[in-house]
Amino acid sequence: MNHPAQPGSLKKPLPEMLLPALESVFGDRLSTTQAMREHHGSDESSYDPMLPDAVVFAQSTDEVAAAVKLCNEYDVPVIPYGAGTSLEGHVLALQGGVTIDLSQMNNVVAIHAEDLTATVQAGVTRKQLNQEIKDTGLFFPIDPGADASLGGMAATRASGTNAVRYGTMRENVLALTVVTSDGRTIRTGTRAKKSSAGYDLTRVFVGSEGTLGVITEVTVKLYPQPEAISAAVCSFPSASDAVNAVIQTIQMGVPIARVEFLDENGVKAINAHDKLGLPEKPLLLFEFHGSEHGVKEQAELVQDIAAEHNATGFEWATHPEDRSRLWAARHNAYFALLQMRPGYRSITTDCCVPISQLAECILETKADCEKNGMIYSIIGHVGDGNFHVLMMIDPHDPAEVGKAEGINNRMVARAIAMDGTCTGEHGVGLHKMDFLIQEHGEDAIGTMRAIKHALDPKNIMNPGKIIRW
Numbered sequence: 153m154n155h156p157a158q159p160g161s162l163k164k165p166l167p168e169m170l171l172p173a174l175e176s177v178f179g180d181r182l183s184t185t186q187a188m189r190e191h192h193g194s195d196e197s198s199y200d201p202m203l204p205d206a207v208v209f210a211q212s213t214d215e216v217a218a219a220v221k222l223c224n225e226y227d228v229p230v231i232p233y234g235a236g237t238s239l240e241g242h243v244l245a246l247q248g249g250v251t252i253d254l255s256q257m258n259n260v261v262a263i264h265a266e267d268l269t270a271t272v273q274a275g276v277t278r279k280q281l282n283q284e285i286k287d288t289g290l291f292f293p294i295d296p297g298a299d300a301s302l303g304g305m306a307a308t309r310a311s312g313t314n315a316v317r318y319g320t321m322r323e324n325v326l327a328l329t330v331v332t333s334d335g336r337t338i339r340t341g342t343r344a345k346k347s348s349a350g351y352d353l354t355r356v357f358v359g360s361e362g363t364l365g366v367i368t369e370v371t372v373k374l375y376p377q378p379e380a381i382s383a384a385v386c387s388f389p390s391a392s393d394a395v396n397a398v399i400q401t402i403q404m405g406v407p408i409a410r411v412e413f414l415d416e417n418g419v420k421a422i423n424a425h426d427k428l429g430l431p432e433k434p435l436l437l438f439e440f441h442g443s444e445h446g447v448k449e450q451a452e453l454v455q456d457i458a459a460e461h462n463a464t465g466f467e468w469a470t471h472p473e474d475r476s477r478l479w480a481a482r483h484n485a486y487f488a489l490l491q492m493r494p495g496y497r498s499i500t501t502d503c504c505v506p507i508s509q510l511a512e513c514i515l516e517t518k519a520d521c522e523k524n525g526m527i528y529s530i531i532g533h534v535g536d537g538n539f540h541v542l543m544m545i546d547p548h549d550p551a552e553v554g555k556a557e558g559i560n561n562r563m564v565a566r567a568i569a570m571d572g573t574c575t576g577e578h579g580v581g582l583h584k585m586d587f588l589i590q591e592h593g594e595d596a597i598g599t600m601r602a603i604k605h606a607l608d609p610k611n612i613m614n615p616g617k618i619i620r621w
Contacts, residue, residue, distance in 0.1 A: 163248040166205045167226040174208055174250070177218045181209040181256075192233055192251040196298075196486075197241045198497045198547055199582065204231060204245035209253045213329055213337055213368040216252055220366060221335025223250055229612050230333075232362040234304030235277065237296075239500050240581025242308065242361050246616040252366060254303055260284045261369060269326060269343050271371040274303025281372075290374040293318040296577065297483045303367045308579040309359030313482070316402075316535030317409040317441065318375065320577070325358050329369035333608040343371055356603070361579055362614035364607045378409075378441035382451055383469040383478060386458050387433040391415055391518060391530070394434040395511040397461040398534045402507050404457070406450055410439035411535040415518065418485050418529035418542075425488030426481040431465060436534075437482055439475070482531075486542060489529050493544040499556040501583070503567035504538040504576030513570060514539055517563045524555045538576035565590070580618045588618065 175182050183189075184206045193203035210216045223230045229249025236243055245251060257273035260281065264270065265288040272281060277299045281292050294305060296312035304310075306328065311320035318324070327341030340353035357364055388394040391413075398411055414422070414435045423430055438454055440447045455466050469475045481488075490498060505513045514530060521528040521543065532539025541563060545552040564574045564587045574580075574587035589597050600619050604611075611621050 163246075166228060166248070170222060170226045170228060170250075171206060173222050174206065174219060177215060177222075178208045178210075181211075183207045183209075192231075192236070192243065192253065193245055195236050195238045195241065195243050196500075197239050197244075197581070197583065198499050198545070199241045199244060200547075202244040202246055203248070204251040205248045207233075207251045207253055209256050210368075211256050213331065216254070216257075216331045216366050216368050217335045217337050219250065219252055220331050220333065223612055224334050224610060227610055227612065229615050230362075230366065231614050232303070232307065232366045234275065234301035234307075235299065237298035237300050238304070238308065238581060239578045240575075240583040242579060242581040242614070242617060244582065246582075249612070254301065254366075254368070257303075257368065263288065264343065265290060265374070267343060268374045268376075269371055270374055271327075271343075271369060272302050274301060274306075274368050274370060276302050278302065278305070285374065288374075289377055291377050292324075292372060293375055294321055294324055297486075302370045302372065306358050306367050306370050307361050309577070311533070311536075311538070311577045313410045313412060313479075313533055315533055315538075315577075316411060317407060322355065322358055324373045325354060325370060326373060327371040328354055328357055328367055330357050330365040330367055332365045333610065333613050337368075341371070359579070361581065361617050363604060363618050364613060366613075378447075380444045380447040381409075381439065381441055381475065382447045383437065383439045383475040384451060384455070384466060385430070385435060385437050385469070385478060386455075386463040386466040387431040387435050388458075388464075389433065389462050391434045391514055392511055393461045393463070394436050395514055395534060397436065397458045397463065399507055399510060400457050400461070401454055402535060404453070406453055406457075407442070408438055408450065408454065408535060409441040410437070411533075412437040412482050413514075413530070413532045413534040413539065414482070414485065415530045417527075418489070418531045421488035421492050421529060422481040422485055425484055425491055426477075428481055436463075437478060439479075485529065485531050489542050489544060493527055496544045497547045499543045499545055499553075499560065500540060500578075501543075501560045501563065502532075502538060502540040502576050502578045503563055503572055503574060504536065505567050505570045505572030507537045509570040509572065510534060510537050510539070513563075513566055513572070516566055517541060517559070520559050520562055524559060526555065526559065533576075536576070537572070582617060585618065585620065
């Protein structure tokens with residue numbers, strides 16, 4: 153799919169002296185090969201690849217600072233790269249430049265189990281962190297589905313399946329180490345649970361998508377592993393019944409850890425992909441954390457609520473392997489849907505609305521997809537009002553791309569009219585820049601632009617993302 157936001161004429165050749173200067177810092181960890189540039193010039197979005205001119209693999213904050221300082225000196229764009237799992241074109245090199253791959257910065261710097269915190273380098277993934285801390289009785293709950301890096305998760309303000317109970321990266325990042333656009337290194341925040349000291353720079357960089365600086369270390373909150381975990385799955389005759397069951401559960405204050413919605417198309421796809429036999433109807437997947445007694449009480453209450461909304465087939469999964477199988481299927485929904493139309497790509501979008509508006513927003517979006525003959529699925533972390541639409545399209549068919557983008561535009565307009573947001577967790581990247589104006593207004597965007605100009609006066613930090621220069 154072609155990208156209209158930035159003309160290719162903005163790409164300039166690298167200054168002659170930059171590559172030798174980078175090579176003096178990175179040696180053979182500097183690459184300009186076509187294969188390496190192609191790998192770092194694409195992500196999980198539906199955009200065509202946009203290649204950097206060079207890729208460096210950093211192993212320390214000092215190396216990141218050295219690379220950024222050189223790029224600043226030569227006015228060359230810098231694109232931070234974690235695991236490449238973004239869905240909105242965050243890592244694409246619109247204007248060429250240098251991609252800084254942080255995957256080799258994968259050390260857990262410190263675990264302070266008594267304080268329920270850990271500090272990690274930006275390339276540490278969520279699964280790696282949980283493996284490192286499993287013997288402490290603690291875990292890190294933010295689960296966006298992909299095994300994303302913690303630096304990337306902070307940069308995109310990620311959340312995921314556990315957000316209804318544990319919050320998003322916004323609530324779970326205590327401090328950051330950041331390299332600014334001129335190559336300085338700053339630390340934002342401390343390990344203290346709260347602070348009233350000055351501007352909240354941590355929140356400025358969380359969600360900035362690499363446009364203000366490069367995050368190199370992250371200090372996050374940890375949580376005690378629950379004494380008991382139980383999961384349940386049930387089916388509903390309609391999407392409305394399923395979503396209304398969730399709304400009632402939330403409004404009654406039941407502390408569910410996860411609640412995921414899949415429409416009938418998503419269930420059909422994961423049945424085929426994961427060899428499951430779930431009824432091909434709208435489905436809710438719940439998870440409960442707490443004491444043995446508390447989990448049992450929560451689950452029984454939710455079962456009663458679901459029954460009031462015509463649920464059938466309420467089944468328990470208390471064994472870890474059964475829970476893992478169900479959640480693996482949920483996380484595979486994107487790839488399962490891709491297999492429903494081999495050779496095609498998914499335009500994947502999301503929005504988030506107040507919980508009371510969720511059923512209406514989903515049903516109107518679903519009707520829009522049906523009306524346009526789209527092969528699609530609606531899935532979501534519906535406990536916090538967030539849902540995703542995956543639309544299978546031929547990226548080379550302008551009519552199909554236009555239909556999908558039209559559905560996305562109407563969905564976002566619907567969400568904003570309901571006092572919601574154009575993206576609950578994917579971030580803005582390239583795809584949702586104009587929607588950000590609809591949501592916040594020109595004056596608020598002007599304030600964001602003033603921050604960008606102040607922190608990145610040469611516009612070298614991941615240019616062309618979030619807001620226009």
